[in-house]
Amino acid sequence: MTTDVGRSEAPGGAVGWVETRLHLGPFLNALLHVPIPRNAKTFYLGGITLFLFGIQVVTGTLLALYYSPTPDAAYESVLSITSDVSFGWLIRSVHHWAANLMILFLALHVLRIFVQAAYKYPRELTWLVGGGLLLITIGFGFTGYLLPWDQRAYWATVVGTEIAGGVPVIGPALLLLLRGGAEVSEATLGRFFGIHVLVLPLLLAGLLGLHLLFVHQQGLANPKYPEPRPGRPAPARPPERLKPFFPDYILDEVIAWYAVLAALVILASLFPAGLEPKADPLVTPEHIKPEWYFLAVYQLLKVVPETVGVVAPVALVLVIVVLPLFDRGEEVLPRRRPIAIACAVLLLVALAVLTFYGAQV
């Protein structure tokens, strides 16, 4: 079937009117042509992450209309969003849950790519840019957590910035930079807000454009066969069978998005985002708990010396980001990559155990 959108003999009406002037047809046509191997299995994880980012942009913009980023007004403005603004509770709860799901699906996306070895030649740069996306998304979580200015927000940020302060050499400077002073204060809230609603969205949008451009240029990886490399004999393999990106792949993707939307609606309705008492720098709560995706690091810090607990996660992320640079084997099937898979399983078990114990008490 053909997926040609624009032809030289443009259709009439509004579309034709625009087409005769801008000749967008060939461009859109190229945009909708992404080589998708028939046996590619993405589980739509990257697309779902993209969808959730879209949800965050929309709900975040709406929240920003009512939110005030000062310690005097932040808490009250969030309270008013949830109780006075029509459907404010829904917007806030969806933003809350989509943030969590975004981290979850991002992790699954990375896992899928790791297992299928889609980070190998020629997709090293897609993975590298992805590493940037991962850091930015975590940054969203960290900066957004403070904004409600309740006890949990405040103290998690006190502890979180403290942890950043434990980084060797640059720690103290980093702590000061994050907090904008010695304490978590108005300055901290101001910069977290600015980073959360301006800096990170622009960065994410830019890198995401690059990421998708790369994917568009290279098409999806075939999980069964390695990509033929220049200057090496191409391994014997059946000819690549492709399926159309539009409408076939997109249709399935949209169905997946609907499923995630349904999950969001259910989560937001049954478990709306809560709010603890207003932040009080003089009252330290008994238990300070970060978001679930920081629990492993939090727990690690309890069992190893501070420097190790801070350096290890940073080193781990760096190793993951540069993975394609040292893991250059041609094999893509998991059973032919025992060392890589064993490392990943070990890492996942360690993360699960740390998260489990971090969640206690």
Place this chain on the structure above:
Amino acid sequence: MRTLRPFLLPALVAIGSLLVVSMAAAGTPADDSAGPSRVFEVSQATPTPEVPLETAPPLPTPIAHRGDATSTGCVDCHAKVDARQAGIADEWQASIHAREGVGCADCHGGDPTSDEITVGMAQAGGFQGVPDREDTVGLCGGCHASAERMRPYQVATDQYSKYFSSVHGQRLLVAKDDRVAICTDCHCSHGVKPASDPTAAVYPLNVPGLCASCHADASKMQPYGIPTDQFDLYELSIHGVQLLEEQDLRAPTCASCHGSHAAKPPRSDEVVDVCGSCHTATQALYEESAHSRLEGVGPKCWTCHGTHDVSEPNESLFLHEGGVPDYLCATCHSPTDQSLRLEMDRFEDPADRRCDTCHHTRSLIYSQVEAIAGAVGGARDAYDTALLRIDDAAALGMIVADADVAAQEAMTELIKARAAVHTTKLTTISALTDATVVKAGEAEALANAKLADSDFRRQAMVVVIALIALNVLVLISLRRRLHAQG
């Protein structure tokens, strides 16, 4: 009250002085027969005029000696005698006395500048050995009652005179009974520490245990015929739990009500002032009451709340649960002249600390008690209901901050209403319980609105999910057609 006084006053003075005289003459503690202990209890329960106190003996002058606390003659030898003596030396070294230059010879006399036993411990040189228990109070007082000596330390100098006004001091003085507590029993002989030192026996958290070390000892108290269950009662009381478990230094220790140096059970007519020294607002309300106007014979704090066993008050204090008690005229009236007379032992059982222990069901006041109990109980119920609704809403994930605020306001009114019970004035109380009910109603309405909102969200969720499902179905059929074509 007015008719009672002329008879009771001389009688009790007579009994009291008889007791004191007999103790003084025999030099033995009061025996534990029912007679004297009965008198002791009546004297707590009814406004008994004080037996005139024997005045404190004149202060001895502090021991004069050579050298000072830096003279090490005593410690040099004694620390080597045996482990006990070495321990004494260590205790003293760690004491506030050692720090402030009070040495061995200040209490024991002798010459601390000498290393020779024949010189240092020569009686001719003023060595006095271990002071008698009877002399110890004067020995401490010699310095501690001297405003001049104590000036640099900014500590009180009235312990000596207070001590001799205490039950301990009077027995020591009048009956020459040296088994009573003297200074060193609480403060230690050698290891004296300031009361602000948490390791001191007299640090507030340690005071109940300190008093109990004698007063909970049946063999020590047996000669005096006084109960030994105070610590057990106190430990479980709201005061005891707050002090001993919560380590809350604001909670009263034994000394807060009985005094420390002037230790003595507060008289019935002193109780209101004693409790009121902390419970100021409640005292003011009580003083507006009909109870307070009865003065000496009226119910006091202890009548409803007990003494050592004060528990968290609640609405059960109004009326007996199920069945009105067996009224005895003697519960409230003197058998001889029918005048009002509340005995403490009649209210020993917490179950008897109820309004209807005195106010007969057929009395006019009983119906007023019922009305007050109803108003306070109703306000409490309204508050509890609001809290339940708020909990329901919170359990559904709703943010209930505004309902919480309203509930807190209701609680404030309820606290005021409960305090106002001490005025015994129905109009005052019901104004506050009405305010509680109104505020609790607001809180409940807010919580109900959240519950309704949560219901709406669930229903809307079902509709939205149905719409999404419909969309997905359309997309799936589109997909089928696509595959059929492809």
